[in-house]
Amino acid sequence: MDVANVPRRRGRPPKAAAGFSETRASLVRAGLVRLTEKGFTATGLDEILKVAGVPKGSFYHYFDSKGAFGTELIDRYGAYFAGKLERFFNDHSRSPLARIEAFIADAEAAMERFAYSRGCLVGNLGQEMGALPEPFRQQLCDVFADWQHRTAGCLRAAQAAGEIGSLHNADNLAAFFWIGWEGAVLRAKLERSGSPLQTFAEGFFTMIRT
Amino acid sequence: MDVANVPRRRGRPPKAAAGFSETRASLVRAGLVRLTEKGFTATGLDEILKVAGVPKGSFYHYFDSKGAFGTELIDRYGAYFAGKLERFFNDHSRSPLARIEAFIADAEAAMERFAYSRGCLVGNLGQEMGALPEPFRQQLCDVFADWQHRTAGCLRAAQAAGEIGSLHNADNLAAFFWIGWEGAVLRAKLERSGSPLQTFAEGFFTMIRT
DNA sequence: CATTTATTAGACGATCGGTCTATTAAATCA
């Protein structure tokens, strides 16, 4: 049963094979921007449509609902950062601890680039949970669990390299980091300043080196 | 010029002398509950009105707008916690560090009591800043600054008592605490669990004792 | 009782998320 042997269907085929569409992609892009800025509830479909230059009718061609759209945004955002963490944490040109520092520096630069107007999509939606459809909860928790797991791996490498005290539990440390880091991102957005990020990062590194 | 000598105005007098009103108070109570749960944007006036058992028309008699209502809620919430911190941090039956631990334990118990459905009003609105009227920003920053200042005082007392290392800067530590603690509250709400609070608190105390 | 003001009641327009039908575009097979 070769895929190539399946007879082509009549009629117009999808624009691209694997569910890809430029229109769809621009909806996702615009959605990510707005949701990192304003969250899910406060963001109307219309403003996303306007930014993306896409008529409303198209939206419901590509997505079943606003909720399904949100689900996809969380997935993409989670995967994007998972990839970013993976890249930083596998950079063997640096020591394990320096990889974490580099990730933080990258995130700080990103927040500054957007004038501290955009936060973390997962943190934003987490804060909104009281007003969000329940299925979002597990999805958001899973993203944090994934990020934490990757971070714990890098911390274990740092431990093996003798960069941080071996009394620490890497999983606890990773949890501590993501709990606090999300707080720092929130605060940086509120104060429009990078100093909360620096304050937290500095404290974190002081802590783990002991 | 005695206040009592001011001639009474004609017409129906206010229900109570000093701007107090049971109706108004119940609006504030209901508002605080909903805003700690769902934030400002996602909370409709109608649901607050319904809980408080107050007709919509009355709301705009007591408050100029939803925004003015929010401003007052932030003030009240900020002052409520300022008082709470003051009580804990002036409790001379405990050591300075134990006072902070007691405050944290109290907050953990409060979150558990509400089944982790309510977060911090200031943190919630901070996250929403992208969608909130600009004047809220300074107000929220000021509340954090106040809480941090009180916390720094207690940390200095702990330093004087030799409970924490003197290399630490108390102001930095207080900033670090509130940055991370808000992250922990957010996460606890998301995961419906107290463990993020415990994870952060434990890490924080480990850190400051060195 | 006429007057004044507190308080309530609900109408109001705007906008929300979501659905719908109609139309246009692009590929197919005969």
Add this chain to the structure above:
DNA sequence: TGATTTAATAGACCGATCGTCTAATAAATG
């Protein structure tokens, strides 16, 4: 080519809900 089939766009439309406002009512006054 031309009829056919489906992808994709276009935007009118719906009920619900948003925050605001005006008109009416209630309660006190001199």
